[in-house]
Amino acid sequence: MRDAEEFDGFYAACAGRIVGHVYALTGNRSEAEDAVAEAFMRAWQRWRTVREADSPEAWVRRVASRIAVSSWRKTLNRIRAHRRAAVDQSVPGLSVDHVALLQALQRLSANQRRAVVLYHLNDLSVAEVAAEMQVPIGTVKAYLARGRRAMAGMLTETHHEEASHG
Structure with a gap:
């Protein structure tokens, strides 16, 4: 002591x-x-x-x-x-489409973005996304529907802006 x-x-x-x-x-x-x-x-x-x-x-x-x-x-x-x-490693440049996709994802709510990325980019099923996010399947479906709708509008806006500037 x-x-x-x-x-x-x-x-x-x-x-x-x-x-x-x-x-x-x-x-x-x-x-x-x-x-x-x-x-x-x-x-x-x-x-x-x-x-x-x-x-x-x-x-x-x-x-x-x-x-x-x-x-x-x-x-x-x-x-x-x-x-x-x-x-020793070369990193390919990002395409215009890739940048537009990332920008659109950033404008989604956190839950919509997570659901879209897990489902579309990580190829998880709706049930797997629901389990990972710890939410009901219906909630995941709503996140995906809202996220896709929002991204479609954003990506369409980006496409129209490029066409008018190009």
């Missing part, structure tokens, strides 16, 4: 300072708090050794800083790997 009380006092005395230090290094409060929490967890696991260090606070600050830097390195490596992979 003495260890827990001693550690709690140590934490209360210096956690704020250490978060401030790591925040200044990272520029991100959330990352700083995560790194400091991890460092304090490691300090608790080794408390009998850490308490004997010249400065337990410096020990935690050093560990938290290393955790934060390690996190940066992992992120940087992920970004580099993504860029290397992206260089």
Whole structure:
């Protein structure tokens, strides 16, 4: 029990300072708090050794800083790997029809959009859509009918606008 009380006092005395230090290094409060929490967890696991260090606070600050830097390195490596992979892949451009379809979908209500996408793009049955959305089959049919009607009007408008500009 003495260890827990001693550690709690140590934490209360210096956690704020250490978060401030790591925040200044990272520029991100959330990352700083995560790194400091991890460092304090490691300090608790080794408390009998850490308490004997010249400065337990410096020990935690050093560990938290290393955790934060390690996190940066992992992120940087992920970004580099993504860029290397992206260089090797070509993404075809979106057609005018594809863009018009996406814009029309965005103008539907969330439930209509979800039903239309599940049914028409994911090829689920009405019963499967109802199960996934956790609504009655009749509700899915209504979402689909309203969504199709709205999209037909929007896509017809888009087609007429293109024809008059082209």
